Amino acid sequence: MKKFFWLIIIFMLSACTLKTTPYETMHLLEIGSTYNLSCNIRLSEIKVADYLNTEKMVYRDAKGMHYFALNKWACSFSCIIKQALINSFPSIYQNQGKDLSIYILSFEPYFKNEKKGEIRFKAIVKLENNVKTFYIEHHFDVQNFEELVFRMNKTLDQFLRDLYFWIEENC
């Protein structure tokens, strides 16, 4: 009976030792450039696909879609994008000018193997009556997660740059 009692204690303690809380790293997207728009633009709406609009970071592989377990965004993805947009175009955070609406459809790495793949970004932007779909694909070959986030930063940088030129064209 005593042996059985000790067995239960050891079994219960083993549960505590085996269960470790995973260490989570938070990320932000740092913006490289600031753009000055030649016309007044007002950010009226920014929408993000539901599956993206979370603090969790999404990735794809041949099996399907997943969330990274140990890395996440510092705030929800729509908040990350909004912050990036305001940092790049400080003037859009105002109450007058042409209405700018952005709908982010996808922004996630697609892994072809453990380290290689491509970051896919898709967004629909509407400026008054002009609509454009932006689609960017960046190949990556990274060694760790920080490098992957850096590549994602670059992808977003390119979108912001393309967006700037498009807005200027349609101002």
Place this chain on the structure above:
Amino acid sequence: MLEGRVNYILVGLFILLMVVVSVLTIYIFTKFGEKGEYKKYLIITTESISGLKEGAGVYYKGVQVGKVEKISIDPKDQNTVKIKVLIDKKLKVIDGMVATLGIQGITGLSYINIEKKTGFKLGYDKKEKLTIIPMKPSQLQKITSSLPEVIENANRVLLRIQEILSPKNTKKIDQLIFKADKLLAELNQAVIETQKFITEGKKLVKVTQNKIETLDVEKINVTVEKYQKVAKALEKLISQLKILTQNANYETLPRLNSLLEKLKETSQELRDLSHKLSTEPYSLINIKESKPHPLEERK
């Protein structure tokens, strides 16, 4: 000799006595007796009393208690008939008694029937100095009085039917039936088309479900469940529509219309859902957490 002589005075007196006795007997057995055992009452009515004759019986609970003495039209009011009846004194005529006209078998002769009925009171005729028994129209009298109206109405209906079935209208009815037939045929076609739509929808749901299962997401399943519910509802509507189409008439047509409206709404809902599934699948995806990616464990 006195023995052989006839006394004519005595014979004359005897005959006279016999005549007086006879007259008295007749009187006693007729008028005098009646007056002694019967009491006279008055019945006034404005209904027809055809078949009722003087001398006809007066009955109470099926027992003859008297007879009709005199029937006359009121000279002051030509619509009113006065019936004087003699009723056995033994029968106490009280408030709540009412007279009705009854028919005697197949003879067609009528009689007066006295019955008790609440709500009737006896009256009194000062001029005649007689108690008035109220009279209510019998079922027969009611039928007799309403018969002319019924016949008139029937005539009117017949005239209308004749109008409706006039050659001009018959042609119109034929056209209407032809149009209704055409409409029903179109409706049947619509039902077949809708069923095809349902089958396609089901296929789509099945395909979508298979894909979703591989992704192991929850939200899409909920949406597809909703999709399936809508499809089921649509199926139910269509089966109702089928029954209605088979038995469509002027009563069911309004129901058919409302059903078609519902069908339209449901189809729209189904269309919206399919559109959402096809255009914004990402918005429905809720990805489960997985184990760490190998890249996450690299430093």
